Amino acid sequence: MSRPGFVLEVDDRTPPLVVHEGQGFRLEDFPLGTRVVYPPESMLTVPDVEEAIRDALLNPVDSEPLPSLLRPGMRLTIAFDDLSLPLPTMKAPDIRQRIIEQVLTLAAEAGVDDVELIAANALHRRMTPAELKHIVGERVFRSFHPQGLLYNFDAEDRDNLAHLGTTDQGEDVEISKRAAESDLLVYVNVNLVAMDGGHKSVGIGLASYKSLRHHHNPHTMVRSHSFMDHKKSHLHHSAWRMGRLIKDHVKVFQIETTLDNRVFPSPYEFLMKREWEWSVRDQASMLAVRRGLSVAPRRVRHKMFHDMRAPYGLTGVNAGEVEAVHERTIAAVHRQQLVEVQGQSDVLVMGVPYLGPYNVNSTMNPILATCMGLGYYFNSYRGQPVVRRGGAVILYHPLNEGFDQLRHPSYVDFYEEVLAETTDPAVIGEKYEQQFATDPWYIHLYRTSHAYHGVHPFYMWYWAAHAMDHVDDVIWVGGDRKVASRLGFRAASTLADALEMASDTVGASPSITYLHNPPHLIADVKV
Amino acid sequence: MNVVREGVEDVRRVARGWRWGRRSLVPRSAEPWVEPVEQTVFGTDWARRRAGRVAREVAQKGGLEPVFRSQVRTRVEGVDVLSRIDGPVIFVANHASHLDTPLILLSLPDEWRRRTAVAAAADYFFDTWWRAVGSALLFNTFPIDRRGGAMSATPGEVLADGWSLVVFPEGTRSQDGWTGRFRLGAAYLACEHGIPVVPIAHRGTFAAMPRGQNWPSPGRRQLTIRFGEPLRPEPDESPRSFAPKIRDAVASLLDEESSTWWEARRRAAAGAIPDPSGPDVATWRRVWAQSASPQANGSRRAAWRR
Numbered sequence: 001m002s003r004p005g006f007v008l009e010v011d012d013r014t015p016p017l018v019v020h021e022g023q024g025f026r027l028e029d030f031p032l033g034t035r036v037v038y039p040p041e042s043m044l045t046v047p048d049v050e051e052a053i054r055d056a057l058l059n060p061v062d063s064e065p066l067p068s069l070l071r072p073g074m075r076l077t078i079a080f081d082d083l084s085l086p087l088p089t090m091k092a093p094d095i096r097q098r099i100i101e102q103v104l105t106l107a108a109e110a111g112v113d114d115v116e117l118i119a120a121n122a123l124h125r126r127m128t129p130a131e132l133k134h135i136v137g138e139r140v141f142r143s144f145h146p147q148g149l150l151y152n153f154d155a156e157d158r159d160n161l162a163h164l165g166t167t168d169q170g171e172d173v174e175i176s177k178r179a180a181e182s183d184l185l186v187y188v189n190v191n192l193v194a195m196d197g198g199h200k201s202v203g204i205g206l207a208s209y210k211s212l213r214h215h216h217n218p219h220t221m222v223r224s225h226s227f228m229d230h231k232k233s234h235l236h237h238s239a240w241r242m243g244r245l246i247k248d249h250v251k252v253f254q255i256e257t258t259l260d261n262r263v264f265p266s267p268y269e270f271l272m273k274r275e276w277e278w279s280v281r282d283q284a285s286m287l288a289v290r291r292g293l294s295v296a297p298r299r300v301r302h303k304m305f306h307d308m309r310a311p312y313g314l315t316g317v318n319a320g321e322v323e324a325v326h327e328r329t330i331a332a333v334h335r336q337q338l339v340e341v342q343g344q345s346d347v348l349v350m351g352v353p354y355l356g357p358y359n360v361n362s363t364m365n366p367i368l369a370t371c372m373g374l375g376y377y378f379n380s381y382r383g384q385p386v387v388r389r390g391g392a393v394i395l396y397h398p399l400n401e402g403f404d405q406l407r408h409p410s411y412v413d414f415y416e417e418v419l420a421e422t423t424d425p426a427v428i429g430e431k432y433e434q435q436f437a438t439d440p441w442y443i444h445l446y447r448t449s450h451a452y453h454g455v456h457p458f459y460m461w462y463w464a465a466h467a468m469d470h471v472d473d474v475i476w477v478g479g480d481r482k483v484a485s486r487l488g489f490r491a492a493s494t495l496a497d498a499l500e501m502a503s504d505t506v507g508a509s510p511s512i513t514y515l516h517n518p519p520h521l522i523a524d525v526k527v
Numbered sequence: 528m529n530v531v532r533e534g535v536e537d538v539r540r541v542a543r544g545w546r547w548g549r550r551s552l553v554p555r556s557a558e559p560w561v562e563p564v565e566q567t568v569f570g571t572d573w574a575r576r577r578a579g580r581v582a583r584e585v586a587q588k589g590g591l592e593p594v595f596r597s598q599v600r601t602r603v604e605g606v607d608v609l610s611r612i613d614g615p616v617i618f619v620a621n622h623a624s625h626l627d628t629p630l631i632l633l634s635l636p637d638e639w640r641r642r643t644a645v646a647a648a649a650d651y652f653f654d655t656w657w658r659a660v661g662s663a664l665l666f667n668t669f670p671i672d673r674r675g676g677a678m679s680a681t682p683g684e685v686l687a688d689g690w691s692l693v694v695f696p697e698g699t700r701s702q703d704g705w706t707g708r709f710r711l712g713a714a715y716l717a718c719e720h721g722i723p724v725v726p727i728a729h730r731g732t733f734a735a736m737p738r739g740q741n742w743p744s745p746g747r748r749q750l751t752i753r754f755g756e757p758l759r760p761e762p763d764e765s766p767r768s769f770a771p772k773i774r775d776a777v778a779s780l781l782d783e784e785s786s787t788w789w790e791a792r793r794r795a796a797a798g799a800i801p802d803p804s805g806p807d808v809a810t811w812r813r814v815w816a817q818s819a820s821p822q823a824n825g826s827r828r829a830a831w832r833r
Contacts, residue, residue: 006560008556009554009556275544
């Protein structure tokens with residue numbers, strides 16, 4: 001039986017605690033009384049994955065069984081989440097591969113010839129063939145990729161987009177033409193965190209900029225409280241409106257999966273354990289890893305982290321009607337990640353790890369680090385933010401990984417030109433978004449290379465808008481001072497220095513909460 | 528050089544944070560979430576065979592005793608009661624420190640020491656193989672489960688083999704040096720096997736090395752130990768009625784320590800033995816009283832002295 005998450009109160013018995021900071025981690029001595037939110041331990045996984053998938057396909061929620069939806073002569077499209085999920089990349093075989101193989105087996109038995117597989121990467125970068133192959137597996141890749149029937153979605157391919165109409169709030173719904181004109185769209189998702197899945201899968205994953213701009217903007221995102229609570233997120237409300245419109249045009253058979261919390265493989269398992277329970281072996285592993293990282297060249301360090309494959313286990317798979325499936329999925333995600341936290345604190349501390357959704361096999365540039373800390377981790381709450389309005393956020397990351405010119409070309413210009421002018425998300429959106437979103441060079445790189453869309457860095461900044469609006473001070477421990485300053489924040493060498501700097505905002509004896517994340521958690525804040 | 532220095536600093540932090548050489552601690556707020564550990568059964572029969580006995584003799588006389596005597600001073604009284612009885616017996620003592628066991632063993636005459644085993648908490652002394660081997664070899668411990676459960680050897684089997692036992696009926700070391708509630712285990716063994724109980728009272732171990740300390744305080748603190756007259760359960764006496772007699776005997780010996788044998792006898796006869804659990808006063812006063820070591824030569828004249 002796995003133990004639930006809990007809130008530790010640091011006392012004189014507490015050993016130093018792990019805080020992630022980019023391609024490394026530090027051991028931090030938190031002030032006595034600091035609250036540390038630990039995620040639940042990994043839940044029990046399904047005993048037989050193949051059987052669980054089969055059962056979900058044959059006994060879907062609020063839908064006919066998949067075999068009865070398949071017939072000869074139909075157009076079947078299978079869309080799936082891209083490499084931004086799960087994090088880190090799942091150890092092979094990926095759960096999407098196992099599901100797609102079963103869906104294709106049923107399609108073959110039903111005599112379906114017209115099948116296409118689309119990676120739902122929206123404005124994310126195109127995946128390489130190797131990355132696609134890792135997700136769908138060798139059999140699927142060999143059967144579809146050479147014929148061009150397994151491909152990345154291209155949100156700038158005007159000829160292959162379909163405008164399905166507008167929602168009652170005037171939001172354009174424009175998605176992949178192939179998906180929209182299919183007799184059946186099967187979506188295979190990995191619901192790593194509570195913000196994933198539901199109508200966000202098709203409505204965002206297969207949508208163009210014309211659609212995305214309605215919810216990926218500062219106005220909507222600053223009012224999404226939080227992204228991890230789709231019922232209170234304006235972004236999700238918009239996606240839900242779009243999803244319901246899509247449902248009127250195409251039959252969607254949604255397959256959602258939930259995973260446990262096993263994010264670190266051997267020899268990094270100690271990072272998932274509660275520090276005071278570290279065995280001698282865990283302590284030795286930690287010391288060895290820390291020493292190894294300290295002498296390793298940057299390239300080796302990058303490889304050590306990015307070659308990690310998470311030994312995730314499947315905790316559930318549900319298929320059928322989008323909203324009904326998603327309710328079940330969210331319940332499973334909450335069981336795995338929800339931790340009750342009593343009250344808000346003055347200071348919220350978070351360690352930004354080496355990996356986020358947008359730097360798989362790439363670098364965590366300062367904008368992505370901001371998005372990870374102030375976007376994803378800050379928003380890992382339900383109810384109220386963990387930190388009070390007007391409080392301070394302390395983040396750990398060196399902010400020194402630079403930019404990946406291949407994958408993040410528009411980020412460089414966003415950092416050099418836009419952030420040099422202003423860091424206000426609303427002003428940035430108003431003044432610069434269109435220019436970046438329609439820049440032909442960025443569009444060219446997005447379509448033909450492996451670059452994120454020109455507008456993507458704006459979205460990253462908007463993700464952080466709610467946090468920037470909510471707190472008065474953001475300090476990066478161990479961060480490059482010049483970079484932090486460009487981002488509109490401050491840097492400190494140590495936690496003590498950061499608290500000293502934050503004392504102007506929160507006083508000399510603030511209440512502090514540290515989110516011990518990863519593995520993933522959602523703080524269920526009761527006020 | 529930086530790499531080496533940082534490495535050394537890392538090791539030091541881990542050694543300090545994870546209390547190398549000492550038992551690790553769980554933060555108080557995390558205690559409700561500690562998983563019950565699956566108890567491994569470590570056999571200790573080997574420690575009571577010939578090779579184990581020889582190794583223990585060398586370890587106790589060549590290592591334990593010189594170190595022990597270099598760190599503390601002892602005053603042993605009443606040990607001549609052992610010359611009037613034959614083993615096996617059950618030595619029952621108050622429990623305030625890890626020094627209690629070596630104090631008792633090293634106060635026994637050699638022929639008794641060599642035939643005495645110590646009942647030790649399985650969850651504490653037998654949670655790792657090296658701790659189990661170390662304590663079994665040095666102190667002739669065998670595990671007893673404080674929560675109940677299967678063990679490698681039962682106290683009854685050890686008694687049946689002719690070994691005397693040291694039992695601390697409080698089950699754990701005192702938090703403040705005063706004597707706690709006595710459990711029924713020792714009384715049960717005595718009644719079940721018809722074996723006499725030799726009460727023991729000692730003082731000074733709490734002052735010298737309380738909970739949380741893994742080495743005696745400097746200054747060769749004084750310890751005292753006093754053996755009492757053997758108690759024999761009446762035929763058909765229940766452990767429940769015998770246990771209070773054991774506690775009274777220990778309490779009377781503690782009284783004797785702070786007064787005289789005669790005064791303690793008279794108080795015992797009048798049913799006015801001072802409560803060994805101490806006065807109902809503020810915690811700090813209870814700890815304060817026990818953190819003073821006994822006088823080097825005793826303020827009163829002892830009845831017996833070795």
